[in-house]
Amino acid sequence: MKKIFLILLLYYSHLYALDTKSTLNIYHEIFSSLVGEKSVSVYTKNKELRHAFQSSKKIVLSDNVENSTIVVVSSKAELIALKKDFLENNANPIMFTTDYRLLQESNNIVGAFYWKKGRSQLLFIKPRLDKYNIHLAPKYKPFVIDEL
């Protein structure tokens, strides 16, 4: 049935919706590498990610920053609002982004999963991981750099 739905895709559907299964597979891998736990509480305002995460048994969507282990930020406006939130709530979750430019702008973001030239890119910055005492498995070596 799923296959036929793909053929019949109505053009009024949301153009940028993420494929749930492949999105969850990669984010489960990323999040479990960051926190080392099977289940993780995540805060994000990204609509497409929230939609995909709703189907996950390992990712628990959080409605506020202070109760989340990981925050995924996707825009500059979100980043500014989050900084204010962190100060007010004395929160210190692990920050991750879907935009390379935000990784450049904020030293608090440990890594990014973003698009470049039609291919997804995964990147972690070692000194920022160290701040959170995060030690990634050796298989992540190709995706970890010392500085931008």
Next chain:
Amino acid sequence: MKALHKVIMLSILFLANGTIYADGDIEKLLNEFNQKNDLSQKTIDQNKGHLLLYTRDRLERMHAKTLKDVLRTIPILPYKENRYGVPDPLSPGSITPYSSNLIRLYIDDVEITQGWMGSGLIQYGDINIDFVDHIELYAIPPSFDTSVEPAYMTIFIYSKVPERDSGGKLSLIQASRGSNTQTIAYGDKVSGESYMINLSHTKENREKVPNGTDTPLSRDFDRTQMFVYVKNENQMFHLQLIHKKSDTLAGLSYDATPLLSEMDNINLHLDYSLKFSEHWKAQFSYDHLKTDLWQEDNIPLLVPDGLFDNTLNTITKNSTYSAELTYKNVWGKHHIAMGTKGRVKSLDSLYIQKVGSFPSTFNKESILSVFMQDQYELSENELITLGLKYSYVTRNATYKDDNLFQVRLGYLYTNDTWSYKTYLFRTMFAIDPFSRHFSLIREQDINPQTTVGFTQELAYHSKSNEIRLMTFFLKEKNNFSNINRISDTKSFVSVMNYDYTLDTSNKINMQFAYARYFDIPDIGDLNIYNGYLMLSNTYDDFSIYNGLVWNYSAYDKINHFDWTSSISWDISEDLSLTLKGENLLNKAQTYNIFRINPLNGSFMTPLTLSPFDQRVSIEMEYRF
């Protein structure tokens, strides 16, 4: 050829060793994510026809900078230019003004048309595609909800989205013979509104074409283009502007020895789309083309009745207004699409130096279409589709009107690894107004071309492999490219594709195509073969691409090889350098421009030239 052989072997060696440099698990997940979330997965409509897909990843690997770089690889009808040096893949090289109106071009699902002049391919066939995310080419008439006018092949270009390409980009290219391109782009999403602006300028100094005189033919051009959009979930607005000043090769010279052959085009496109409910969508577009033409020869020019003697300087303005309303809904197992589309093509003015404003009695062509399409779910894996479309084409002056009726019946099957589709169709095309009115052979009352076709496609795909076989049988009555138009033309086309993805860094793409045209006057049966082999490898910060396109026609009995090679170095995440060579063997496909002896009207030896220059370029790309 030895160098090419070494490069291919080296690429395969990289491919074989690809896994050494990447972690299997994460690579697999990234590859799966890339495939399932490529933007093309959101826009592909399998029922539009038989798809040739150029994803963003593939365009980047090919280092494709213009639409010409993509069209040079399509099966059987690869990129070609006509005697005026403009993109015209269906051109027979004769004196016809333009032959590729059966190929239609869309950007973000809105057709770009030159109205009076025909398909948007004239202006957009070799445009800079820096603003493009991916390109879908569909063979056979598309599903009727997409097209206003009938088409054989439709090119759907989809622009980048700021969700994946936010921020700015600057690209500088310096190439052979002093050619150069500068592009700057910026896009972002603010409070649900996405916008992008892309500006580019190209100065292209092409290879000259010897014509036996001291002044070889020139096809240099200088083009500035702008692409802008603003969109949200329900509305979309585009503004596109192209200014192209070009040398027009042989132009209107009978024997291809013009004293002056130049053209200046300014093309404006505006469109607005609105989804005002889950089911209804409206779309409006406006296209305007202003053409200044300068032609001079020492003998009368190729214009009707030799009216304008040895020199011709014209300014032509034409506008096209298009509107459509479509409705889609699901009733049980029926997925229904229906709607109406209209288009008015107007020749606004024609000014001829020495004569002044030239009143043309035929200056308006209007098309009104209604269509209905049902896609019926036969089972969980099967679909039957039936489409009907009627178009009424009306022309002013004494030119006759046309009634075009199209029908398309299809069956689609798909499971996790196999898919099959087949179509039976009948379609009718009307010749473009410009050819109808200004062609040397005066075709005011030419009947529509009617094509009946039967097509099939069988595909197998796994995580790493995709194999596809397509076959087309076509029968055409009153084929526009057949000069005498007495007999029907028949053709058979078969295309096989194989794509192999080792991992995110290493890929192979192959294609082989065969076409047989039956009973061509003075030739008989004609066989055409072509194909390509593309190898792309990434190693650390370096990306290497090698593409070899092969063409063989029983007409000239020559094997043509078009080798493109590039190496890109990502100096940092924001900065990259690329060295690219095109037509490196200088054996790319050629085409003929026919020449007529003005003294006795006999055919002279045609000029043979390639649309692909031998060219080396270096590009710097900076993201900010």
